[in-house]
Amino acid sequence: MTDTTDKPTxxxxGLxxxxxxxxxxxxxxxRVPEMEYFFADTGAELPETLEYVDLLEDYLGKPIVKLNAERDFEYYLKLNGNFLPTxxxxxxxxxxxxxxxxxxxxNDDAITYVAIRADEAHRKGYLSTKPNISARYPFIEDGKNKEDIMDILEQSGLGMPGYYDWGRSRSGCYFCFFQQKVEWVHLAEKYPELFAKAKEYEQRHKEEGRMQTWSQGEYLEDIWARRAKILEEAAQRKREESKKHKKKLIDVVNPDEIPCLHCFL
Structure with missing residues (x-):
């Protein structure tokens, strides 16, 4: 067992x-010059995500440690019997x-800094339960909300990640099952090769007699077939939301289906 008595916290x-x-x-x-930054690369990241992490590394002036160098999504898919995550x-x-x-x-004593904002302090994170790892929430401690976060990104010169430009609402794997159906359509339009690869995973399941799909209750090929309706419904929702205060994600989805903070903060 490694002796950590004299090691600093x-x-x-995590990015x-x-x-x-x-x-x-x-x-x-x-504020925390001794901070270590890391990024868990799943091997299924959007190009814009990887580009943004590289830009952030330049801005921070120190390396962002890349985890999962040899064990990506494909490795663990096989390890889990080729069952898709849900x-x-x-x-x-x-x-x-x-x-x-x-x-x-x-076994080092560590503090992990979590980017939950003050305006979403009700969110629960999927964090480590190891006793040597504790968490801090600076944005909650300092009362920083979404508007403050946008200001921080703009003032830094980095701005928002590029995937927002084509209709993606969050980071995460290109095939993430938390995507809205309209986001699947946007993915197919922007990166047809990634959409096709996601369909291949579903097809593999179907051939083995499994009914699992990435988007709940619907195959990706069916989403694409009715893309016009999905786009129109999304546009209608956007028009309606502009007339009233937009509900927070926590208010409109099943609590069991709230995205994990490790993937989307």
Missing amino acids: RHLL SGGKDSSALAIYLRD TKTRWCTSELKIRPFEEYVG
């Missing part, structure tokens, strides 16, 4: 390629986010 910030964790890294860069069985989060993080920390 490590300060860690997802999303706006909140990126803003937190910028916010804490000079909102109920999130083995992708446990295997590709939490496990590599805990291995990276080891």
Whole structure:
């Protein structure tokens, strides 16, 4: 067993390629100079996510440690009997986010900084339960909300991740099962090769007699077939939301289907 008695407490910030964790890294860069940054690469990231992490690394002026160099999604898919992850069985989060993080920390005492904002303090994170790892929530402590996060990104010169430009609402794997159906349509339009690859996973399941799909209750080929209706419904929702205050995600989805913070902050 490694002796950690004389080791200083490590300060860690995990990056997802999303706006909140990126803003937190910028916010804490000079406040916590000993911070270690890491990014758990699943091997299924959007190109814009990887590009944004590289830009952030330049801004921070220190390396962002890349986890999962040899064990990506395909590795754990085989390990899990080729069963696709779902909102109920999130083995992708446990295997590709939490496990590599805990291995990276080891037995060292560590503080992990989590990018939950003050305006979403009700959210619950899927965090490590190891006793040597504790969590802090700087945005909650300092009362920073979504508007503050946007200001941090704009003032840094980085701005928002590029996937927002074509209709994606969050970071995460290109085939993430938390995507809205309209986001699947946008993915097919922007990256048809990734959409096709996601369909191949579904087809593999279908050939083995399984009914599992990425988007609940509907195959991707069916989503694409009715894309015009999906786009129109999304546009209608956007028009309606502009007339009233937009509900928070926590208010409109099943609590069991709230995206894991490791993937989307």
